[in-house]
Amino acid sequence: MSEFTRTIIIVLDSAGVGELPDAARYGDEGSNTIPHTAASVGGLKVPVLESLGLGRIVPIRGVAPVPHPAGAFGKLTEQSAGKDSITGHWELMGIILQRPFPTYPNGFPKEIIAAFERKIGTRTLGNAPASGTEIIQRLGPEHLRTGYPIVYTSADSVFQIASHEDVIPVSRLYELCEIARAMLTGDHAVSRVIARPFVGRPGAFTRTDRRKDFSLVPPQPTVLDGAVEAGLPVIGIGKIPDLFAGRGITTSIHTHDDLDGMTQTVRAMGEVERGI
Missing domain, CATH: 3.30.70.1250 (Phosphopentomutase)
Structure with a gap:
């Protein structure tokens, strides 16, 4: 088996494939963003994601469940309490929160x-x-x-x-x-x-x-911290450095919008052979 020297993590913000068990707690019952979006526009054309197995996760109009996907595919359930960008990104990097961050549906005191x-x-x-x-x-x-x-x-x-x-x-x-x-x-x-x-x-x-x-600063070391301690570069693109309060990041790249974020990601892929 060949050894991986580089990991590329891309988060499609808010692009979900169904509600989680605690959806009612956040008013998210019935959420199913990608399939609902596909249905509302008459189907999606995403050949690369289709080839990786997107259509095997849930039925999505216009996205076929290819019999032999090129990638591993699946649907994850968050273990942390709470629902926001930091909770999700921190959990991806190994931190599971036992209590949610405070929210203010009526404004701040x-x-x-x-x-x-x-x-x-x-x-x-x-x-x-x-x-x-x-x-x-x-x-x-x-x-x-x-x-x-x-x-x-x-x-x-x-x-x-x-x-x-x-x-x-x-x-x-x-x-x-x-x-x-x-x-x-x-x-x-x-x-x-x-x-x-x-x-x-x-x-x-x-x-x-x-x-x-x-x-907030992560309360414990993350996968990113471990990579840096091992001498690997960690490139944070877009708001990623901010979500981790700059910790575990060796290079921060600011972006102007989603397209620029992908452009910067592709550029980094061409320049960085090891790390995250």
Whole structure:
């Protein structure tokens, strides 16, 4: 048997093939993203994934269950408590969480927002669960008028701060996130604080690619740490370095969008012969 010298891990965010046993806890009953997407568009054309065995996992319109797939295939069940990017990525690298990160379906407690406002010296807007694109359209004009940063959350354990790049410089937005990260501990230790800069005018605001995630530090060594200790390079592309708080990463590559992420992955494959 030949020895593997390199592992390439690509996570297709939110591309699922069915609900997990605890789906009801998160309002995800009936979720089946790839098959539902395929059905809604009249079928998918993904010949490479088909050849690897995607159609053997669940029935997907347009994707045949090839009799002799070129790859190993299967459907995994998360063991960790919770549901967010950090929980899933950490588990892939060997950390199983026994308790979920806190979420805030009704917004953050008043005392958290008040403490944050005292530390940054200004009021905030929002404090509600929301779509990031929707909330900047709704509160963007008031943000331009007042200069107050927009704070919001989602179904995940996140404290997100959005601001217009012409109102709050990105460097200052990152500082606000670092302040939030330092204070969100204990019972309120959200998995990530996320900077969400945007540009544009009312009615046409768009988020930029200068998003930055400020994650909790993994509580124990991961597979990535083990690879680095063994002298192997670990290339983190996109938000991967942020999800692990930079730990176990030897080279970080920022990306602008999904296509750039795949372009950078292919480029790294041509340059790195060993490692992850």
